Amino acid sequence: MSKEISRRTFLKGGIASACTLAISGTPAAAEKKPDIQLLTLIDISKCIGCEACVDACREVNAEKFPDPKKPFPKMFPKRVPVADWSDKQNVSDRLTPYNWLFIQNASVEIDGEEIDLTIPRRCMHCVNPPCVKLCPFGSARQLENGISIIKSDICLGGSKCKAVCPWHIPERQTGVGIYLDILPSLAGNGVMYKCDRCYNKIAKGELPACIEECPENVQTIGPRDEIIKQAQNLAKETKGYIYGEKENGGTNTIYISPVPFDKLNNAIEKGNGKPHLKPVKDTMENANNLAAAMFIAPFAGVAAAAGKYYQIVKTGEKNDEGGPSNESE
Amino acid sequence: MNQNKLISYSYIFTFFMMTISGFGQMPIFKRYYMADIPGLEWLAKYYITHYLHYLFAIMFLSLISYISMEYFLTKREKLIITTSGYVGSLLLSTLSLTGILLVIRNFSGHLFSSSFIVYLDLIHLGAVILILMTGLFCMVFNKKWLEKP
Structure with a gap:
């Protein structure tokens, strides 16, 4: 898969997304x-x-990184955790508000030979991202091209996005954001940060920094359908394994590995800022199944009331019919 | 228990659970120790509060549809809607409409613009706060939503 092909396929999607970005601002249902x-x-x-x-990610996105004001407001209650990465901006072996992409290492055995694999890890950009859908303030959002971003100007840093993310990707920085202007001690705790797929570069038809600077062409970006086909073909050719196509209902990041992902997951270091590679069920599926019942609910209520009305009318008619005969007795 | 009382208690319980699970969508119950109370740990589990909010929304929509239709069919000539009733109904309609749109938003796909979603979230939250205040006002000043003409 050449870089030219990936660039061309990417640009097709990039131009479309640039157009759609330009017309955002009104309910999208109104427009096709x-x-x-x-x-x-x-x-x-x-x-x-x-x-x-x-x-490349750190350099290109430096202007988006937090610039917290110190000292931080006193938090109430005291147990509210302060997350401060401003003095550890150089940390690059995990995800932080200043490091949206890191390399995870795994030593695995292939055909009896021990080899070291390195895996670029960042936000998976789910097709139906729970961080976006469950953010109570609409601070996280999904662009038309599937990229999920967190708007730092309206994020309160409640960290719900991190809690509901199956990989717990977003990271918090205290002392920055809109909460400082509202009730800094009582509500909010900073801003959440994560990979935004260089959405602003993509809107201009450019490649994300990590793809642009990769000397080995590790990443290929393009329209979902096309890249899934490429991934499936590549997995077939190399007898590789795919991660991300089905995880959490499908993500817009797919990994191809020469070893099964359960082996890889066992081999990587996991924990805070170091996401796993386990299978993930669709986190939005159960609620969306319940939603079908929600659309039927009003009809059930109306039908029950209509049934009751029918019974009243029927009883009334019976009484009307029974009345004269009683009188005649 | 007669049917009207059963409907009233069901409505109050449903609205209470919807309010609790709805506020549980914000990261407040853990911060403010509510989820530390034995038996209330679920308040800090976002997916559980999310499912509960949906479940009680199903009950809520059934109940308000039933109550509205029952009034229209059987009580319209005996009882009139008061100003409090109109205000309450307007707020409940706003809450339901914004809630339904947010449920639609949660399906896969990009249906609404991001700024529209921010408004939906704020209006939904505002509507429930106003309903709680209206309910309190009606209880304190004994204002009925329906009364005899």
Whole structure:
């Protein structure tokens, strides 16, 4: 898969998304918009762990990083955790508000030989992202091209997005954001940060920084349908394994690995800021199934009331019919 | 228990559970120790409060549809809607409409613009707060939603 092909397929989606970005601001239901989601394929076997993507991400997105005001407001109650990464901005071995992409290492055995694999890890950009859908203030949002972003100007830093994310990707920085202007001690706790797929570069038809700077062409970006086909073909050719196509109902990041992902998951270091590679069920599925019942509910209520009315009318008619005969007796 | 009382208690319980599970969508119950109370740990579990909110929304929509239709069919000539009733109905309609739109938003796909979703969230939250205040006002000043003409 050449870089030219990935660039071309990407640009098709990029132009469409740039157009749709330009017309946002009104209820989208009112307009017909192209719905081209951009998917990134990450071929783990190509990654050499040079961290060029990590450096490029940090450089390009530096202007989006938090600039907290210190001292932080006193939090109430005291147990509210303060998350401060401003003195540890150079940390690059995990996700932080200043590091939206990191390289995860795994030593695994292939055909009896021990090899080291390196895996670029960042937000998976779910097709139906719970961080976006369950944010109570609409601070997290999904763009028409499938990229999910957190708007730092209206995020209160409640960290719900991190709690509902199956990979717990977003990271909080205290002392920054709109909560400082509202009730800084009582509500909010900063801003959540994560990979935004360089949405502003994509809107201009450019590639995300991590893809642009990768010397090994580890990543390929393009319209979801096309890239899924490429991923499936590649997995077939290399007898590889796919992660992300079905996880959480489908994500817009797909990994291809030469070893099964359960082995890879066992081999990587997991924990805060270091996401797993386990299978993930669709977190939005149960609630969306319940939603079907919600649309039937008003009809059930109306039908019950109509039934009651029918009974009243029927009883009234019976009484009317029975009345004269009683009188005649 | 007669049917009207059963409907009233069901409505109050449903609205209470919807309010609790709805506020549980915000990260407040853990912060403010409510989820530390034995038996209330679920208040800090977002997916549980999310499912409960949907379940009670199903009951709520059934109940308000039933109550509205029953009034229209059987009580319209005997009882009139008061100003409090109109205000309450308007707020309940706003709450239901914004809730339904937010449920639609949660399906896969990009249906509404992000700024529209922010408004939906704020109007939904505002509507429930106003309903609680209206309910309190009606209880304190004994204002009925329906009365004899």
